Amino acid sequence: MPAIELDGLTKRFGDVLAVDGLDLTVEEGEIFGFLGPNGAGKSTTIDILLDFVRPTSGTASVLGYDAQRESLKVRQRIGVLPDAYHVYDRLTGRQHMEFVVESKEVDADVEAIMGRTKILEAADRKAGGYSKGMRQRLVLAMALVGDPELLVLDEPATGLDPNGAREMREIIRVENDRGTTVFFSSHIMEQVEAICDRVAIINKGQLVAVDSIDGLRGATDTTTTLDITVSNAGADDVEMVRALGGVQSATLEGDTLRVTMSGDGSKFDVLNALDDAGVEVGDFSVDEYSLEDLFVQYTTEKQEVLA
Amino acid sequence: MSWTAVAKKDFRDASQSRALWGLVVVFVAVASLLAYAYAEFPTTVAESDEATVGGLVFFMASIVGLFVSLTAIVVCYKSIAGERELGSIKLLLALPHSRRDVFVGKLVGRSAVLVAAVAVGLAVGYGIGFVMIGTVEVAPVVLFLLMTLVFTVAYVGIVVSISATTGSTSRATTLALGFFLLFELLWDAIPILLVYVVNGFSLPETMPDWVYLVTQIPPSSSYVLSLIALMPDIADSIGTSSGAEEVDVFYATPEIGFVILAFWLVVPLALGYYRFDGADL
Numbered sequence: 001m002p003a004i005e006l007d008g009l010t011k012r013f014g015d016v017l018a019v020d021g022l023d024l025t026v027e028e029g030e031i032f033g034f035l036g037p038n039g040a041g042k043s044t045t046i047d048i049l050l051d052f053v054r055p056t057s058g059t060a061s062v063l064g065y066d067a068q069r070e071s072l073k074v075r076q077r078i079g080v081l082p083d084a085y086h087v088y089d090r091l092t093g094r095q096h097m098e099f100v101v102e103s104k105e106v107d108a109d110v111e112a113i114m115g116r117t118k119i120l121e122a123a124d125r126k127a128g129g130y131s132k133g134m135r136q137r138l139v140l141a142m143a144l145v146g147d148p149e150l151l152v153l154d155e156p157a158t159g160l161d162p163n164g165a166r167e168m169r170e171i172i173r174v175e176n177d178r179g180t181t182v183f184f185s186s187h188i189m190e191q192v193e194a195i196c197d198r199v200a201i202i203n204k205g206q207l208v209a210v211d212s213i214d215g216l217r218g219a220t221d222t223t224t225t226l227d228i229t230v231s232n233a234g235a236d237d238v239e240m241v242r243a244l245g246g247v248q249s250a251t252l253e254g255d256t257l258r259v260t261m262s263g264d265g266s267k268f269d270v271l272n273a274l275d276d277a278g279v280e281v282g283d284f285s286v287d288e289y290s291l292e293d294l295f296v297q298y299t300t301e302k303q304e305v306l307a
Numbered sequence: 308m309s310w311t312a313v314a315k316k317d318f319r320d321a322s323q324s325r326a327l328w329g330l331v332v333v334f335v336a337v338a339s340l341l342a343y344a345y346a347e348f349p350t351t352v353a354e355s356d357e358a359t360v361g362g363l364v365f366f367m368a369s370i371v372g373l374f375v376s377l378t379a380i381v382v383c384y385k386s387i388a389g390e391r392e393l394g395s396i397k398l399l400l401a402l403p404h405s406r407r408d409v410f411v412g413k414l415v416g417r418s419a420v421l422v423a424a425v426a427v428g429l430a431v432g433y434g435i436g437f438v439m440i441g442t443v444e445v446a447p448v449v450l451f452l453l454m455t456l457v458f459t460v461a462y463v464g465i466v467v468s469i470s471a472t473t474g475s476t477s478r479a480t481t482l483a484l485g486f487f488l489l490f491e492l493l494w495d496a497i498p499i500l501l502v503y504v505v506n507g508f509s510l511p512e513t514m515p516d517w518v519y520l521v522t523q524i525p526p527s528s529s530y531v532l533s534l535i536a537l538m539p540d541i542a543d544s545i546g547t548s549s550g551a552e553e554v555d556v557f558y559a560t561p562e563i564g565f566v567i568l569a570f571w572l573v574v575p576l577a578l579g580y581y582r583f584d585g586a587d588l
Contacts, residue, residue, distance in 0.1 A: 013587075047587075047588070050397075050400065050401055051400075052397065052400060052587070052588040053587040053588065054587060071405075072403045072404075072405055073403075075400075075401060075402060075403040075404075076403040080397075080401035082394070082397035082398065083397075084394045084397070085394045085395065085397040085398050086390075086393035086394040086395040086397075086398075087395065087398070088316070088320050088395055088398075090319075090323040090324075091316070091319060091320055095319060096398075099312060099315075099316045099402075102311075102312040102315070102316075103309060103312045103313075103402040103403060103404060104402060104403060105309075139398065142398070143401075
């Protein structure tokens with residue numbers, strides 16, 4: 001049974017088509033990244049999964065339950081960190097947690113969970129005085145109550161400093177190791193790249209790619225540029241490098257050998273080959289075509305091609 | 308029973324509102340003053356020969372009507388619209404609560420806040436009055452408290468329902484204040500205006516019968532009318548009249564107050580819930 005299954009999901013707000021015929025399957029046990037620029041339809045899709053918003057057409061099911069008709073069963077079994085939420089200013093962190101425990105009717109060690117997300121020391125302060133990062137930790141703690149089968153995290157790193165974002169990823173990994181499926185959205189490729197098994201990229205309400213990170217790299221014309229400082233390379237060495245698998249071009253300019261390679265090429269093969277040929281390799285730098293570039297390519301160029 | 312969790316959370320949250328406590332302080336002061344005035348000068352303030360417990364109970368109804376309507380607006384206008392505007396409703400509805408649970412929980416939680424606030428004011432006011440008069444009668448006090456409870460819940464229901472129709476607090480404020488202005492401040496003029504228009508822009512010699520009914524429409528009027536229906540003798544003793552005797556149609560009885568109050572208790576809730584349940588948040 002898939003954790004999430006979208007079938008022709010469409011949502012129209014007046015003239016705006018926020019989600020346009022999404023088909024997507026998230027398998028149980030994976031960490032799935034839902035990626036797209038702001039306004040691409042990520043939050044609307046998540047809002048439909050939670051029955052905050054009703055689809056215009058198509059269906060969404062979560063853990064085998066219809067997201068609209070059986071929403072209570074869905075929400076009993078998942079943990080959610082929503083986007084653009086607001087905490088109850090006048091209630092303490094602990095009172096927020098108690099509310100979740102009562103709402104889900106589960107037994108939970110509130111303090112242990114708050115310890116995991118590092119908000120325990122502020123547990124008895126009113127949440128209105130929390131910083132953005134602290135609120136994010138509190139709401140993440142709320143999402144973890146009751147050991148959910150699926151975590152839905154909408155832009156979880158918002159408001160977190162780099163350290164906090166790293167801790168967030170750590171928690172996501174630990175939860176995933178315990179068997180929890182994680183579905184999270186982001187507009188920043190970097191966050192997704194670090195931990196996701198698979199990624200979906202959406203733009204203007206439409207799915208433009210679903211694949212593993214490596215698969216995404218392979219599917220596009222990603223190139224890596226290698227700049228190698230060499231002291232005694234000749235034309236035959238350049239020729240030799242050009243013949244290596246995955247190498248697209250090799251040019252020598254003074255002391256710098258510039259090699260461009262496709263996704264399946266190995267820079268170590270190049271370096272080893274030069275070494276074997278007796279070329280003295282000094283410094284070298286790698287300009288890898290980043291996933292960020294890939295993301296930009298998917299969400300701009302491809303759209304232009306389609307349009 | 309998940310509405311109980313919502314109600315408890317909401318009670319904790321709303322009972323910490325500073326505006327609420329400000330109103331409670333004012334209400335306690337005014338209730339004490341009124342109780343004192345009635346017990347000391349019954350002839351002047353209530354046209355009754357001597358101060359009685361029943362008279363005191365009734366005399367308080369007018370101030371309760373005003374306090375409950377104002378406080379209901381202050382405590383409830385943001386109850387749902389505010390959570391939608393800020394986004395805290397996403398925390399609430401990410402949990403296994405149906406929208407009905409949220410709606411009912413809000414109604415119960417906010418009603419509890421308001422009932423507690425009214426109870427504090429009345430307890431102090433009655434305390435002073437009972438001590439000054441020197442006796443306590445159970446029956447009128449219980450009847451009055453029951454009616455006041457119904458009235459309070461009805462008003463909370465009205466404002467929560469208004470709040471449930473929109474995701475904007477400024478719009479909820481406008482609607483709630485508009486309701487208050489129309490039904491609690493300006494309503495006296497409405498039947499006359501209606502008659503004036505219906506009669507071809509002039510006023511007739513005698514008012515038509517239906518004016519009685521229209522006059523009683525505001526929630527607080529139906530509350531007072533219901534009290535008169537429950538305790539006619541006491542109402543008479545302090546000179547409070549429904550005006551029903553002067554009109555000779557079947558609906559010109561104080562009992563019509565129950566019907567109008569029931570309308571206010573049911574219809575706004577039904578409309579508010581219907582809008583909230585169908586909304587994209």
